[in-house]
Amino acid sequence: MDIIAKLASENSVVIFSKSNCCMSHAIDMLIRGYGANPRIYELDQLAMGDQMEKDLMAMGCNPSVPAVFINKEFIGGSNEIISLNVRGKLKPLLIKANAIWV
Template identity: 50%
Template sequence: MEIVREVARKNAAVIFTKSWCCMCHSMKALLYELGASPAVYELDQHVNGPQMEWGLRALGCCPVVPVVFIGGALVGSAEDIISLHVDGSLKHMLINAKAIWL
């Protein structure tokens, strides 16, 4: 779990994904479209992927991917991100975390 928290603290926006996951691809595309350049950790291709996956599970992430952290805080899964985008608060979260600038 500590490796996940460390990664989240060091980056304004982080997304944990798997390379074959279509929802992961969609969440990355959404963040890019909003102007963010999140740190992307493909758990199935990263050397510490299994440890990160266990860390995400320990934090209560289910499903494990995609999972987004903004400003060091766990924001949630694809469903959470889409809800925040629809109500307009995702962009504000990214701005406040300095993941995007206007």
């Protein structure tokens, strides 16, 4: 899990994804729609992707992707991000993380 924490700390918004996952793409587009520029890690294209996927699942990601970290904190998967957006809480979270500006 150390690699997950290290990668999640390198950008204000980090998404662990798979290149063939439509929900990962949708979450990426949702966050980019606010003007943020998330760092995307495609697990199916990384040498340690299988281990990283197991680590994400051990953290409670089920399914394993998308897994979204904002300001180094694990926020959740697509359900959590969409829920935050519907409740009007995603944009303030991105602002607080300095991922976007008003």
